[in-house]
Amino acid sequence: MPQDAKRPDRERMVWRGVVEEYRSFMPVSDRTPVVTLGEGRTPLIYAPELSRLKSAEVYLKYEGGNPTGSFKDRGMTLAISKAAEEGSQTVVCASTGNTSASAAAYAAKAGMTCAVLIPQGYIALGKLAQALIYGAKVMQIKGNFDQALDIVRELGERSGKVTVVNSINPFRIEGQKTGAFEIIDTLGAVPDYHFIPVGNAGNITAYWKGYKEYFKAGISSSLPKMMGFQADGAAPIVLGHIVDHPDTIATAIRIGNPASWDNAVKARDESGGIISSVEDSEILEAYRFLAARESVFCEPASAASVAGLLKTEVKSGSIVVCVLTGHGLKDPDVAISQISVPEAIEATYDAISEELGV
Ligand code: F0G
Numbered sequence: 001m002p003q004d005a006k007r008p009d010r011e012r013m014v015w016r017g018v019v020e021e022y023r024s025f026m027p028v029s030d031r032t033p034v035v036t037l038g039e040g041r042t043p044l045i046y047a048p049e050l051s052r053l054k055s056a057e058v059y060l061k062y063e064g065g066n067p068t069g070s071f072k073d074r075g076m077t078l079a080i081s082k083a084a085e086e087g088s089q090t091v092v093c094a095s096t097g098n099t100s101a102s103a104a105a106y107a108a109k110a111g112m113t114c115a116v117l118i119p120q121g122y123i124a125l126g127k128l129a130q131a132l133i134y135g136a137k138v139m140q141i142k143g144n145f146d147q148a149l150d151i152v153r154e155l156g157e158r159s160g161k162v163t164v165v166n167s168i169n170p171f172r173i174e175g176q177k178t179g180a181f182e183i184i185d186t187l188g189a190v191p192d193y194h195f196i197p198v199g200n201a202g203n204i205t206a207y208w209k210g211y212k213e214y215f216k217a218g219i220s221s222s223l224p225k226m227m228g229f230q231a232d233g234a235a236p237i238v239l240g241h242i243v244d245h246p247d248t249i250a251t252a253i254r255i256g257n258p259a260s261w262d263n264a265v266k267a268r269d270e271s272g273g274i275i276s277s278v279e280d281s282e283i284l285e286a287y288r289f290l291a292a293r294e295s296v297f298c299e300p301a302s303a304a305s306v307a308g309l310l311k312t313e314v315k316s317g318s319i320v321v322c323v324l325t326g327h328g329l330k331d332p333d334v335a336i337s338q339i340s341v342p343e344a345i346e347a348t349y350d351a352i353s354e355e356l357g358v
Pocket residue numbers: 070072094095096097098099100167197198199200201202203204252253299301302325326
């Protein structure tokens with residue numbers, strides 16, 4: 001037995017995934033086979049540079065720390081567990097990438113077949129690699145995410161043989177709300193503002209549900225303002241109409257007709273928050289800032305929350321949480337496009353020391 005197995009607090013270090021850890025808030029029973037990869041308990045990182053800039057206490061909820069590198073795992077553990085309970089053998093989703101990576105992983109764990117529809121040419125390389133290596137049937141469509149989701153909805157309704165694991169599946173939202181629980185559990189307080197990127201609008205819906213449930217249960221005594229940010233070229237909620245040809249460098253939120261549109265608007269209005277948009281240039285600026293100044297590498301869509309914070313006034317001294325929804329390595333192409341890759345140097349001490357100036 002390794003030495004540290006005798007540590008008295010050893011047991012408390014075991015994290016069983018979000019379904020077990022928050023079981024009393026989950027629609028599960030003894031008959032639900034819990035399919036987990038140990039998701040959740042992601043870092044809540046204090047951000048000194050952002051805090052100074054905004055005269056506030058700013059934290060980053062780094063969802064890149066999940067098993068497949070995005071927040072999707074919180075909802076997928078429950079969606080796949082419930083699909084298993086119902087005897088489903090095949091799950092299907094439309095995705096801008098992260099949902100497909102997560103669905104593929106959890107379906108493989110449950111021994112199910114997973115089919116994913118993704119928009120050809122608009123999915124980050126890391127996500128495509130994940131869906132393929134976990135063994136999903138990947139179908140690239142000649143269309144965008146919104147068209148893929150329409151087909152998936154129809155598959156769910158007409159075929160009767162597949163379970164849809166997009167966030168129109170209510171279990172996804174139930175699992176994802178645990179992000180709010182963790183923020184309150186870790187901070188020992190409720191943030192005054194919650195900044196979040198908005199694409200299909202499931203996550204803002206889920207966080208708001210989580211905050212309200214802790215409040216109703218008497219665990220917390222206030223609620224944050226929900227501050228959602230879409231990309232300028234894909235901002236249907238801000239514009240108030242469907243965007244037929246959404247476009248943004250943040251491919252994860254390249255969505256023109258969000259499935260949870262109404263619930264996002266409710267979260268905004270009930271919380272006294274906003275849903276606004278940020279330009280691609282602002283997203284990239286926040287993306288570089290986060291890596292260089294806060295040492296947190298997220299994917300472009302995730303940086304929309306911080307891009308939003310950078311241009312929004314918050315009350316001095318307030319507690320702010322920005323959700324960083326996915327890992328930076330998901331989209332290596334964007335990272336490399338933002339820097340210049342150095343030329344090769346002779347493999348000698350002299351060449352290196354000269355280059356370093358030491
Ligand atoms: N950030 C990342 C990294 C995402 O992958 C997504 C959505 C969002 C933010 C927006 O979250 O849709 O709940 O408003 N990705 C989905 C997908 C659409 O297919 O992976 P949302």
